[in-house]
Structure formats: C-alpha cells, structure tokens
Amino acid sequence: xxxxxxxxxxxxxxxxxxxxxxxxxxxxxxxxxxxxxxxxxxxxxxxxxxxxxxxxxxxxxxxxxxxxxxxxxxxxxxxxxxxxxxxxxxxxxxxxxxxxxxxxxxxxxxxxxxxxxxxxxxxxxxxxxxxxxxxxxxxxxxxxxxxxxxxxxxxxxxxxxxxxxxxxxxxxxxxxxxxxxxxxxxxxxxxxxxxxxxxxxxxxxxxxxxxxxxxxxxxxxxxxxxxxxxxxxxxxxxxxxxxxxxxxxxxxxxxxxxxxxxxxxxxxxxxxxxxxxxxxxxxxxxxxxxxxxxxxxxxxxxxxxxxxxxxxxxxxxxxxxxxxxxxxxxxxxxxxxxxxxxxxxxxxxxxxxxxxxxxxxxxxxxxxxxxxxxxxxxxxxxxxxxxxxxxx
Ligand code: GAF
Numbered sequence: 001x002x003x004x005x006x007x008x009x010x011x012x013x014x015x016x017x018x019x020x021x022x023x024x025x026x027x028x029x030x031x032x033x034x035x036x037x038x039x040x041x042x043x044x045x046x047x048x049x050x051x052x053x054x055x056x057x058x059x060x061x062x063x064x065x066x067x068x069x070x071x072x073x074x075x076x077x078x079x080x081x082x083x084x085x086x087x088x089x090x091x092x093x094x095x096x097x098x099x100x101x102x103x104x105x106x107x108x109x110x111x112x113x114x115x116x117x118x119x120x121x122x123x124x125x126x127x128x129x130x131x132x133x134x135x136x137x138x139x140x141x142x143x144x145x146x147x148x149x150x151x152x153x154x155x156x157x158x159x160x161x162x163x164x165x166x167x168x169x170x171x172x173x174x175x176x177x178x179x180x181x182x183x184x185x186x187x188x189x190x191x192x193x194x195x196x197x198x199x200x201x202x203x204x205x206x207x208x209x210x211x212x213x214x215x216x217x218x219x220x221x222x223x224x225x226x227x228x229x230x231x232x233x234x235x236x237x238x239x240x241x242x243x244x245x246x247x248x249x250x251x252x253x254x255x256x257x258x259x260x261x262x263x264x265x266x267x268x269x270x271x272x273x274x275x276x277x278x279x280x281x282x283x284x285x286x287x288x289x290x291x292x293x294x295x296x297x298x299x300x301x302x303x304x305x306x307x308x309x310x311x312x313x314x315x316x317x318x319x320x321x322x323x324x325x326x327x328x329x330x331x332x333x334x335x336x337x338x339x340x341x342x343x344x345x346x347x348x349x350x351x352x353x354x355x356x357x358x359x360x361x362x363x364x365x366x367x368x369x370x371x372x373x374x375x376x377x378x379x380x381x382x383x384x385x386x387x388x389x390x391x392x
Pocket of ligand 1: 168
C-alpha cells in the first residue's frame with residue numbers, strides 16, 4: 001500500500017485521494033458454469049490489485065502502472081479507444097464502461113495501479129484490477145451501485161472493451177468475497193451465499209508453471225459450444241437441464257458438443273453438492289466431488305494439461321479422502337487448488353518437491369491462502385510504512 005501511494009506521489013507529484021484493494025480469486029469448484037447461468041464456489045484470496053486515485057481537473061486520465069513503470073494517458077471527455085499496451089486496456093475498459101453508462105464526469109483523474117496477483121495463473125489478476133479501478137472511480141464520483149453492480153460493470157468492461165466473453169464469477173468473487181468463506185454464486189440470479197470453510201482446512205494453490213496458450217480462443221469456443229447445446233435443447237442456458245433431460249434429448253447433438261454439455265450439467269450439480277459438503281464438514285465428499293470435477297475438465301470439457309493432471313494426482317496421493325484437488329480457473333495451464341487439513345500441508349509440499357519436477361520438468365509454486373473480504377477502500381492509516389505508523 002505504502003509502495004503504491006509512493007508511486008502515485010512520484011508519478012504525479014500530488015497526494016492520492018483514496019486507495020483501493022481488490023483481491024484475486026481461486027475457484028474451489030464450478031468451472032465454466034458461470035456463463036451457463038450456473039453455480040460457482042470461489043473465494044477471494046490474499047493476492048490483490050491496488051489502485052490509488054485522485055481527481056486532476058485536466059479533462060484527461062493519466063495512469064501509471066507501478067509494476068511496469070509504464071504510463072498511459074487519454075481524454076476523459078470521450079469514450080476511450082484501445083491502447084497498444086495490454087495492461088492499459090484493462091483500465092481503459094473500466095473507464096469506457098463508466099462512460100457508456102453516463103457515469104463519467106469530464107474532470108479527469110490520476111491513477112496508479114499495481115498488485116501482486118500472479119499473472120497468467122488463472123487467479124484473475126485482470127478481474128481484480130478492473131474491480132479495483134471500478135471501485136476507485138465509484139468512490140471518487142460518488143456512484144452508489146452495490147458490489148454486484150460494480151462486478152457487472154467490470155464484467156461489461158471485459159466483455160465489451162477487452163473482448164473476452166467471460167462470465168461474472170471473477171468480478172463477483174473480487175467484489176463480494178468474505179473472509180474465511182467461499183462464495184456460492186447463482187450466476188443467473190446473482191445471489192450469493194457465504195459458505196464457511198471448516199476451521200482446520202487450508203486453501204493451497206499450486207501454480208503448474210505451464211504457460212497458458214490459446215486461452216482466449218479456446219475459452220470463447222467452449223462458450224459457443226455450450227450455447228449450441230442450449231439451443232439444441234431449446235433452453236435459455238445449460239443450467240436449465242439435468243442429466244435425465246440431457247440423456248432424453250441428446251440425439252442429433254454433435255459428439256464434442258454433447259461432451260461439453262454433459263460436463264456443465266454435472267459440474268453444476270457437483271458445485272451445489274460441494275457447498276453442502278463444506279457446510280457439514282464432509283471431507284470425503286469434497287474429495288470425491290473435486291476429483292470428479294477435475295476428471296470432467298480433463299475428459300469432457302478438455303481444458304486441462306498433462307502437467308496440471310500430474311499435479312492433481314500428486315496432491316491426491318497426499319489428500320486421500322481427507323481433502324481434494326482440481327485445476328482452477330479458465331484452464332489450459334495455470335493453477336491447481338487443493339483443500340487440505342492443515343496437518344497435511346507439509347507432506348503435500350514434500351511430495352510435490354520430490355515428484356513434480358521429476359515427472360514434468362517444471363517447478364511448482366505454492367501459495368497457501370486464506371479467504372479474504374472483497375474490494376474495499378483502505379483507511380489512510382494503512383497507506384503508511386510500518387515505521388511511520390509506529391509499528392516498527
Ligand atoms: C475465467 C472467466 F473469466 C470466468 O468467467 C470463468 O468462466 C472461468 O474462466 C472458468 O470457470 O476465469
């Protein structure tokens with residue numbers, strides 16, 4: 001926080017008016033179900049994007065990316081165009097979404113952005129940044145939308161400006177996360193329910209270090225296939241089908257599209273079952289549901305990667321029926337999430353260190369996370385260095 005406030009001061013020779021922190025997320029189960037109007041079960045994590053902002057009265061946005069030491073600038077008086085800098089488009093996208101809704105005053109603002117969400121890992125670094133920018137502008141301009149409206153605005157920015165047809169999960173997890181809880185989201189009604197994680201359980205995230213390729217095109221293709229299947233069945237979304245209806249009506253459906261649809265239908269069921277299993281602290285059920293979810297992503301939805309499959313198998317060696325593991329996020333590489341009792345963490349680390357590199361040539365990276373609250377404006381005391389606020 002102090003670093004970002006300092007970056008802001010250095011870049012703009014003025015004080016930030018406010019600082020916002022917006023977390024990344026890890027999804028425990030319910031993958032690719034969000035854009036099928038289904039259910040997801042993510043938690044906000046302790047990696048976050050940070051945004052510092054102040055009005056500048058110049059009729060322009062001036063943006064500084066602290067992690068790249070890069071600048072961007074564009075008029076506040078018209079809809080922003082695309083920038084050649086990838087990072088800058090995430091900020092411009094949110095400004096664009098505000099402008100589209102008539103929520104953008106012409107005064108202009110200075111903004112410094114930064115953060116520590118690992119990029120390209122499937123932990124929603126871009127959604128965190130967009131929710132952070134949206135929260136900062138919302139607070140600066142006094143727009144009174146709630147956290148769900150904020151998430152919808154950030155999703156519209158991603159869909160309409162960046163061009164990824166993502167669902168609402170990442171933005172809603174970042175905006176609405178709750179400390180110590182996973183968030184069961186009904187992606188049709190956008191209702192959320194905070195489900196407590198059993199006290200002794202830990203969320204271990206393991207980055208496979210597989211560089212994710214083709215994510216955008218394969219993601220949009222999966223979405224198209226799901227829409228084709230929904231049209232075949234004459235329903236608004238795959239959320240509206242159960243397995244019996246699927247079996248009864250699948251004739252004539254392309255075999256690949258049928259596999260995709262069956263995965264979504266089962267994954268929706270598994271997500272509801274997993275939330276129920278968490279509520280009753282049933283580790284064996286969580287373990288089984290996460291294993292089935294991973295197998296579905298590997299064999300039916302076909303979004304995993306051999307190295308990711310290896311990581312999951314290694315984690316399951318340790319977890320047994322006491323915890324679970326599966327790939328998390330959009331897929332094609334990135335991270336695996338494991339829910340494990342605290343007592344098994346050290347053994348899991350040792351087992352991965354002994355076998356992951358030997359089997360794949362890759363090195364794992366481990367983060368143990370605690371579910372966090374969603375995006376928030378930070379009190380000015382927390383901008384200070386430890387020395388300045390007297391905590392030494
Ligand atoms: C990405 C998307 F942005 C989400 O909306 C979701 O579909 C996820 O992939 C897969 O569950 O993170």
